[in-house]
Amino acid sequence: MQNVLFNVLHPIYAEMANVMFVLCLTLDVQMANTSRPLTVTDVQAFWMAMTDERIFKMFLILFTHILFIYINVVMMVTLRSKATFCNTARYILFGHMLLNDTLYLGVGLVLYMLNSFFITLVRAACSFLVLLSSTTFTIAPLNLAVMSLERYVAVCFPLHHCQLATPARTRLAIPLIWAAGCVNVLTDVCVLFLAKPPFYLAHTICTLEQLVVAPWQGLKAQTLNILLFVSVALLLLYTYIAILIEARSASSDKVSAHKALKTVLLHAFQLGLSLMSFLYVFLESLFSRLPFDIYKELRFANFFVVVILPRCLSSLVYGLRDEAFKPLFKLHFLFCGSRVKVGPP
Numbered sequence: 001m002q003n004v005l006f007n008v009l010h011p012i013y014a015e016m017a018n019v020m021f022v023l024c025l026t027l028d029v030q031m032a033n034t035s036r037p038l039t040v041t042d043v044q045a046f047w048m049a050m051t052d053e054r055i056f057k058m059f060l061i062l063f064t065h066i067l068f069i070y071i072n073v074v075m076m077v078t079l080r081s082k083a084t085f086c087n088t089a090r091y092i093l094f095g096h097m098l099l100n101d102t103l104y105l106g107v108g109l110v111l112y113m114l115n116s117f118f119i120t121l122v123r124a125a126c127s128f129l130v131l132l133s134s135t136t137f138t139i140a141p142l143n144l145a146v147m148s149l150e151r152y153v154a155v156c157f158p159l160h161h162c163q164l165a166t167p168a169r170t171r172l173a174i175p176l177i178w179a180a181g182c183v184n185v186l187t188d189v190c191v192l193f194l195a196k197p198p199f200y201l202a203h204t205i206c207t208l209e210q211l212v213v214a215p216w217q218g219l220k221a222q223t224l225n226i227l228l229f230v231s232v233a234l235l236l237l238y239t240y241i242a243i244l245i246e247a248r249s250a251s252s253d254k255v256s257a258h259k260a261l262k263t264v265l266l267h268a269f270q271l272g273l274s275l276m277s278f279l280y281v282f283l284e285s286l287f288s289r290l291p292f293d294i295y296k297e298l299r300f301a302n303f304f305v306v307v308i309l310p311r312c313l314s315s316l317v318y319g320l321r322d323e324a325f326k327p328l329f330k331l332h333f334l335f336c337g338s339r340v341k342v343g344p345p
Helices: 002-033 040-044 052-080 089-116 123-156 158-164 167-181 183-195 197-201 215-248 254-287 292-321 326-334
Strands: 120-122 203-205
Touching (some): 052 326, 089 292, 120 123, 123 197, 123 203, 123 215, 123 254, 215 254, 254 292
16 A cells, blocks of 8 residues: 555655756746846745645644634624623724634635645635735724724713713724725725736736735835824824823822723734734845745744734733633633523623
C-alpha cells in the first residue's frame, strides 16, 4: 500500500518541487533584471509549496479564527439572554462590535484559505469579499467613537442620557456607521466598474492589493485611514478630558465618572489594536522588498500578530471587564450546550 501511494504521490511532489524551483528562479531573474523592487502584487502571485510548516501555520490560523469566532458568538448569545442588555445603548453597541469582529474574522479566514491554496476568484466576487473585509475593519474605530460618545453623555449629561441615547437612536447609528465604513473601497469598486467593466470578469488572487490599479487609490485609502484614526483619537481624547473634568467636580457621581474614564481608556487601547491592523498594508509593502524566503515568514507573522490577534482580543477584553456581563458570559461559555439559568431578565 505504501509503495502504491509513493508511486502515485511521488510524481506530484516532484512536479510541485519543479514548479517551486522555476518560480524561485523566475523571482531571482526578475529581481536581477529590473531596476525596481517587486511590488506586493508581484510577490503575492508566487505559488508556495505545501510543506509541514505551512500546514502547521494554516492549522494555527484556522484554530485561532474558529476559537474567537466561537467566543464572539457566545458573547452575542449572552447579550440576547437578558432584556436589559438588548435595550441599553451601551450593550447594543457592544453587540454590534461583536458582530462586526465576527464578520471580519470570518471573511479574513476565507481570504486566507483561498490564498493558501492559491485559489483564484473572479474579481467581482473578490471585490465583494474585500469590500466586506475593508468595511468591517473601518467600522471598528467608528463604533468605538460612538461608544465613547455614549459614555460622555451618560456622565456629563446624566439627566438627558435617557432621551439622547435611546435604543432606537442607537440602532439608527449602526447603519450610519456602516455607510461611513464602506466609502473607501466602494468608491474604488464603482469607479473601476464604470471605467473598466471587463476588469471584474478576470480571475485573480483575492487580496486588496490586486484591486488597486491606480496610484490615486492607494493615496485615497491612506488619506481616509489617517483621517479616520486621527478623528477618532481626538474624539476619545476630548471625551476623556470632559469626563475627567466632570469627575473632579463636586456635583458629579464619582463612581460612574471613574468607571467611564476607565472605559474611555479601554476604548483608546482598542483603537491602538485597530491601528496595528492599519499598519498591515505598510508592513506588507515593506516586507515585499526582502528576499522571498524571508518575506513569506514575515508575511505570516504580520498577518497573525498585526491583523488577527488585535481583533480577537479587543472584544474579549471589553466583555470580561464588564461586571454585569462577565458572569453571564462565563455561564454560557462553560455550559453552552445545556440550559443555563441566569436569573430574571
